[in-house]
Each structure stands twice: as C-alpha cells, then as structure tokens.
Amino acid sequence: MRLGLRLCSVRMTAELRHLRAFLAIADAGSVTSAAAVLRMSQPALSRTLRQLEAHLGVRLVDRTTHHLELTTDGRRFLDKAATAVAAVDEALDPARLRPWPLRLGHAWSAFGRHTTPLLRRWKETYPQTPLELLRVDERSAGLLSGKVDVALMRAPLIPREAEGLLGEWLCNEPRVAAVPADSELAAHTGPLNLASLAHHPIALNTVSGLTTLELWPEEIRPDPDAAVLVANTDDWLGAIAAGSAVGVSTSATAEMHPHPDVVYRPLAGTGDVPLMLIWRESPAGSGRPGHPAVPQLVRVALEVLAEDERGTG
Known part of the structure; x- marks a missing residue:
C-alpha cells in the first residue's frame, strides 16, 4: 500500500523583529550595514526580510540593482512599519506608562x-x-x-x-512676505505682491515648508538657481535677516517668530492657507x-x- 504524504503550509506570523529588521535595512541602505547595526549575521537578516515579504505577499526590497532600493510596496510599507514600531516602543516605555x-x-x-x-x-x-x-x-x-x-x-x-x-x-x-528690515521692500507701508518679490532670491524650506516657486505664475516665476534652500524655520529666518533672500509664509510665522532684522508684510493676490x-x-x-x-x-x-x-x- 502506498502512503500519500500531505504537505501542510503554515503561514508565518510577522513579529516585531521583522519590522525592526526591515526598518534597519531601509535606513542603512544595505543588508550588510543593517546586520552590523542589529548585531546579527547577514544571512539571518536576509532570512528575516524574506519571511516578512512572504507574510505580506509582496517584495519590499529590490535586490536586482547595484544599490539596494525599496520597491513601491516597500515605500508604502515603510511608514506603516515605523508607526507600528513607534507605537510598541511608546506602549512599553515605563516612563510613559x-x-x-x-x-x-x-x-x-x-x-x-x-x-x-x-x-x-x-x-x-x-x-x-x-x-x-x-x-x-x-x-x-x-x-x-x-x-x-x-x-x-x-x-x-x-x-x-x-x-x-x-x-x-x-x-x-493669510500669507505674508518676510523681507530684510533694511531692504526697500520693508519700506512699503502697504501689502506686497508676488511680482514685487520675484526679482529677489527666495528662501525655500525644502524639508517642511509650504512655499515653492510654483506659487508664482510662470511668467514672473523667480530664478530657481538663485533660490536659497534651507531645512528649517531658523535657517529660513537667518537667510532673510542677513539680506540673502526674501520669503513667503503665513501670519502664524509673523506671530511666532518676530525678528529685529525681518519685517513681515501682508501678501496680496495669494490664497489663504x-x-x-x-x-x-x-x-x-x-x-x-x-x-x-x-x-x-x-x-x-x-x-x-x-x-x-x-x-x-
């Protein structure tokens, strides 16, 4: 009598370690570097990543390129994984109990x-x-x-x-213009407009800011090569105060960040935020x-x- 063997597939349950492994790979940009950070072997980390991909049914990391890159699904999953890990860390932090x-x-x-x-x-x-x-x-x-x-x-x-x-x-x-206190623009008593700013370098917070050069109509759009790129509000204010640029923000910035070398003026012709x-x-x-x-x-x-x-x- 022949005995038939039934193969049973057991679906893996993803664990927190799988999420941490994926986040480490995404942050380090390579499995080797991530394995060093996590203090585990490269084969073990690769196996953990494959387990997570098998659980989700998608490929998270593109291994065919010279440099490791996240797939479209991987980029979508990144925020979810980070939020989940942050929530667990928050819940298990005794100081926040x-x-x-x-x-x-x-x-x-x-x-x-x-x-x-x-x-x-x-x-x-x-x-x-x-x-x-x-x-x-x-x-x-x-x-x-x-x-x-x-x-x-x-x-x-x-x-x-x-x-x-x-x-x-x-x-x-409402939007406001931020200009150096010793500039001709600061001498205007009434509202400024986008055209009056267009010939000046524009300070742009490229990390968290709202303003881009797309705010200006194409026919008066400022020179992108002259833009002063910054990463936060402090550097944005510094560039304007030094006379290196002008900026656009909202009334909240004028209320929260008064500066002796920066003058805020209403900005006409732009929609509220x-x-x-x-x-x-x-x-x-x-x-x-x-x-x-x-x-x-x-x-x-x-x-x-x-x-x-x-x-x-």
Whole structure:
C-alpha cells in the first residue's frame, strides 16, 4: 500500500523583529550595514526580510540593482512599519506608562498666536494628560513617522499618505512676505505682491515648508538657481535677516517668530492657507483616534479660536 504524504503550509506570523529588521535595512541602505547595526549575521537578516515579504505577499526590497532600493510596496510599507514600531516602543516605555502624554507636532509656527492660550487651557482643563508641543522638521510634522499623536499641518498630503488619517479644519491663515528690515521692500507701508518679490532670491524650506516657486505664475516665476534652500524655520529666518533672500509664509510665522532684522508684510493676490489638526485613526480602523485625548484637543482648539474671534469682533 502506498502512503500519500500531505504537505501542510503554515503561514508565518510577522513579529516585531521583522519590522525592526526591515526598518534597519531601509535606513542603512544595505543588508550588510543593517546586520552590523542589529548585531546579527547577514544571512539571518536576509532570512528575516524574506519571511516578512512572504507574510505580506509582496517584495519590499529590490535586490536586482547595484544599490539596494525599496520597491513601491516597500515605500508604502515603510511608514506603516515605523508607526507600528513607534507605537510598541511608546506602549512599553515605563516612563510613559502613566500618564500618557498627548504629543502635538508642528513643522513651523505651531498654532500661531493661539499657541499659548491652547497650552494654558489644556493644562487647566486636563492636567492629568500632559500636552507635549514638539517641532518636527518633517512635512507631516512627525505624524507619518510616528513621532507624534496629532499634528498641526499646513502642507497638503498626497492621497497615499492620507490613508488612515483623520482631520479637523481649524482656520485659514493669510500669507505674508518676510523681507530684510533694511531692504526697500520693508519700506512699503502697504501689502506686497508676488511680482514685487520675484526679482529677489527666495528662501525655500525644502524639508517642511509650504512655499515653492510654483506659487508664482510662470511668467514672473523667480530664478530657481538663485533660490536659497534651507531645512528649517531658523535657517529660513537667518537667510532673510542677513539680506540673502526674501520669503513667503503665513501670519502664524509673523506671530511666532518676530525678528529685529525681518519685517513681515501682508501678501496680496495669494490664497489663504488652511490649518488642520491631523491624526491617525486607531489601528483597528474603527474611525477612532489612536490617542484617546485627541477629541478633547480638537474641542479645546476650536474653543480657543472662537474666543479669539469674539474678542476681536
């Protein structure tokens, strides 16, 4: 009698170590370097990566090129893996066990002149939940990388990045021009316009900023080769104060970053910039925020805005 052998395939369950391995490879740009960082052998790390790819059913890393690169699926998975690992590290951090802080990220200028009233109102109303205001020099203000729970954002996200995110519109901020205090532009008492800035080098925050040269119509677009590229608000202000460039931002920057060598002027002919509170929904996809205090933060922010409107109305 012949005995038939039944082969049973057991589906692997991905573990935290698989995510850490993938993140290390993506960060290091090679399996060899990542293996050294993780203090494991290269074959063991390659095997761990293959296990994760088998579990997901997609290839995350392109091994056919001379330099290791993430595939399209790998780039999509990168943010999810980083968020998951950050969430686990947060949950297992004894220092954050009690209370659970609410981390509010911003890339620049926070909540403008409403920042201090928001922080004070939160401390008075919810003293058991610390509100940590963090500047993160990323376009998403640390939300996509898992560094914060909720973010004040002005830069729009592309549709792929917006998956699994929820948000609340807070207000619209008018654009302003930032010019050196000793320049001819600063002597103007009225609003400036894009044409008046077009012949000057433009300071562009390429890491977390909102302004690009696309803001100008093509016929008056500033020379891209003359642009002064910076990575954060501090360097942006420094370039303008030194007379090396002019810049465009919103009224919140004028409120949060006064500078003796920089003059802010209203900028006519440009649309306002919407300010949003953005957060991740819970991993289960229930439509609820990942941090339980997010709804309270939204309510407090709207209350602060409403009080300001009544006070100036």
